[in-house]
Amino acid sequence: MIQAICYKEWIKTRGAVLLSGVLLAAYAVYAFIHTGQLFRVDGAVATWSGVILKDAFLLPGATRWLPLATGLMVGLAQFVPELTERRLKLTLHLPLPAGRVLSVMLLHGVITLLALYLPVAIALLSGLSAYYPPEITGALAWRALPWFAAGIAAYLFTAWTCVEPSWQQRVKNVLVAAGALPACYVDGPAGSYLPFLPWLVVILAVAFLAPFQAAGRFKEGVQ
Amino acid sequence: MEENIIECERVTHYYGSRLIHENLSFEVKRGKILGLLGKNGTGKTTIINILNGFLTPRAGTCRLFGEETSALSPRTKARVGLLLEGHVQHAYFNVEQIERFYRRFFPRWRREAYHELLEKLQVSRTQKISTMSRGQRSQVALGLLFAQDPELLVLDDFSMGLDPGYRRLFVEYLKEYAAGGEKTIFLTSHIIQDMELLIDDCIILDYGHVLLHEPTRYILDNFRRYHFSALVPAGELDGFCNTTRVGDRWETYSFLPPAEATARLRALGAVDASAGERLSLEDAFIGLTGKY
Numbered sequence: 230m231i232q233a234i235c236y237k238e239w240i241k242t243r244g245a246v247l248l249s250g251v252l253l254a255a256y257a258v259y260a261f262i263h264t265g266q267l268f269r270v271d272g273a274v275a276t277w278s279g280v281i282l283k284d285a286f287l288l289p290g291a292t293r294w295l296p297l298a299t300g301l302m303v304g305l306a307q308f309v310p311e312l313t314e315r316r317l318k319l320t321l322h323l324p325l326p327a328g329r330v331l332s333v334m335l336l337h338g339v340i341t342l343l344a345l346y347l348p349v350a351i352a353l354l355s356g357l358s359a360y361y362p363p364e365i366t367g368a369l370a371w372r373a374l375p376w377f378a379a380g381i382a383a384y385l386f387t388a389w390t391c392v393e394p395s396w397q398q399r400v401k402n403v404l405v406a407a408g409a410l411p412a413c414y415v416d417g418p419a420g421s422y423l424p425f426l427p428w429l430v431v432i433l434a435v436a437f438l439a440p441f442q443a444a445g446r447f448k449e450g451v452q
Numbered sequence: 453m454e455e456n457i458i459e460c461e462r463v464t465h466y467y468g469s470r471l472i473h474e475n476l477s478f479e480v481k482r483g484k485i486l487g488l489l490g491k492n493g494t495g496k497t498t499i500i501n502i503l504n505g506f507l508t509p510r511a512g513t514c515r516l517f518g519e520e521t522s523a524l525s526p527r528t529k530a531r532v533g534l535l536l537e538g539h540v541q542h543a544y545f546n547v548e549q550i551e552r553f554y555r556r557f558f559p560r561w562r563r564e565a566y567h568e569l570l571e572k573l574q575v576s577r578t579q580k581i582s583t584m585s586r587g588q589r590s591q592v593a594l595g596l597l598f599a600q601d602p603e604l605l606v607l608d609d610f611s612m613g614l615d616p617g618y619r620r621l622f623v624e625y626l627k628e629y630a631a632g633g634e635k636t637i638f639l640t641s642h643i644i645q646d647m648e649l650l651i652d653d654c655i656i657l658d659y660g661h662v663l664l665h666e667p668t669r670y671i672l673d674n675f676r677r678y679h680f681s682a683l684v685p686a687g688e689l690d691g692f693c694n695t696t697r698v699g700d701r702w703e704t705y706s707f708l709p710p711a712e713a714t715a716r717l718r719a720l721g722a723v724d725a726s727a728g729e730r731l732s733l734e735d736a737f738i739g740l741t742g743k744y
Contacts, residue, residue: 233556241544314540318506324530324557448522450507452467 230325231333237320238307238337245306246341249299253349256295261356263289268360280365284418287357287369293414296380300342304387307338312391317447331392331444335437338384346377368420375422378429379413385436386410393443394451402443409436455482456518457604457636458503463512465498471660472498476512478655478665482603485630485637487647487668489737490657496640497537500608503638504534516604530558533602537609539590543582547575547592551599560601569595569625587618594625605629607639611646623649648672648733656740663740668733674707675736676728680717691716694742705731705739 239246264287267276279285286292311317320334321327350373354366361369386406393399409432415422458480465472472495480486488496501507502514505521514521519528542550547570555561573588581592590610597605605626611619623646630637641647647654647668654671656664664671678692679701689695691713695704702722706713710728717725731739 230556233553236549237542237545237553240549310542310544314538315536316540316542318504318536319534319540319542321506322504322529322532322534324526326526448506448508450501 230323234323234325234330234333235337238334241310242303242306242338242341245302246345249302249345252295252299253345256289256291257349257352257356260288260292260353264357264360273360277361280361286372287361287365288353288373292373293376296342296346296377297383297410298380299345300380300383301387303338303342304384304391307334308388308391317392317444321444321448327444327448328441331441335385335388335440338388339381339437342381342384346380350377371420371423374426375413375415375429378433379410382406382410382413382433382436385433385439389436389439389443392440392447394447398443398446398451402439456480456515457482457484458486458514458516458638459518460499460502460514461512463499463502463509463514465495465502465507465509465511473509474660476662478662480636480638480653482636483630483633484653485626485639485651486653486655487651488638488640488655488657489644489647490640491659491741494657494659496657497608500537500606500638500640503606504532530600531603533597533600533605535593535597535605535607535610538612539586539593539610541581541589541593541596543589544580546578546580548577550581550592550596554596554600558600562599562601565601566595566599569598572621586613587615590614590618590622594622598625598629603635605635605637605639607637607641609640609642611641611643619643619646622646626650644734644737645732654733656737658741671736672731672733675705675731675739676707676710676713677703677705677731677735677739678713678717678726678728679703680722680725682720682722689716689720694739696742705736 271279280287311320320330323330350370354370357366357369383406386402386409390399390402390406393402412425412432413429415425456479458478460479461477463476464474476499478486488499490496498507502509503516503521505524508522516524517528517531519525524532542553545553551563551566555563569591573591575584575588581589584592590613607626610622610626614622626637626639627650629635637650639647639651651668654664654666654668655662679698681701689704691708692704692706695702704717706728708716713728714725
């Protein structure tokens, strides 16, 4: 049964997943071209000193927003069809506990996003290790982590908003999401984000649990 | 003793301050086909939502197979086939994918029942449900329900948007499905002539309450329409309902035996009272609820 739910979620999201995969792969290719260009044009010394002394960021600006965009895209592709014509009723009428159905749906989305993000992250870090020492690529990984977390949080907040039955409350959910997501985009020198990481985990945990509260309201018939 | 498949006890519900149902109670026995009739806004879909656990009433309880509908177990949900208003289905699937999806959930899945119905449609197995006509979608939904082989079917406005051919096909399949006497069907529809062909019992809802809960046969045999002339406005007549003026004559409806009804009308001053006219279920519905 869990396989069947994953099958349904895949059918809904495959277009968005493929598009996200293409965008992320294109981004990774562009990041390598960008880095190679920096080294060819500015030279290794200038690029290294920029990174070490001026805390210059190694990757193109899209690194910040691409995970967020893909998280939103997958979330909308998965949950808008459930919201349309209140099709969620069919899903919750399946002979499984409603909580389990929703857990499988959310885990499917989170795992899909991780499967999109991890290969890109690994490819970037291993590719950049040809240009930079581990200390720099390590700092880069910690710096980019909240942006990828923002992608997963955006996905979960999208699910929360779509499952919510009342339009008024949906607007409030969007405002809460818009208030929470900037926490993943606080500018600061490399390493300054580390103390915030536990809170990031809290944001993700709350975002994962929020759709269950919305599903409870849906089942009660809140309008 | 016959088993109650559906039981609703003193259900009261409001949307905001608007009363939808007050102390609504009814039950449906195993093997019965019960039709819920009512004008728009009388709360038919509300009852369907309560029965499927998608709405918690302000007061009262409903049970399916003895289980409270607000907390149906997966085992009970597997025994209930649900058709949503508008034949809503997972439209992003194609014909084959949707069958592959559902069959994993139901141990008694009858694949051939689904394909038998689908063969009547001019669709390929890879056609997406979202590209189908309303009639074709209704057949997909019906095929899935029959493949599930549930003990209870709950159908919300099953004839909505269907042409007469599809409606008739739907009704014939439902009759065949219920023929063994072990299957129970609870349905609503706006096309009452379809219901007449199908339902054993009938609940007619008015705003906030039940007008009537009787076997369909009883209504068809006993509820009659009378026409008469009167020199003075007829107003409310005891034993009659929805007495209205139509042109220069009056019409009224009653469950009274025809001889008693005409005698009462004459005693009240009616002139030229017609013999009681037998009615279709649709006319009976109009007679009970009024035209407006």
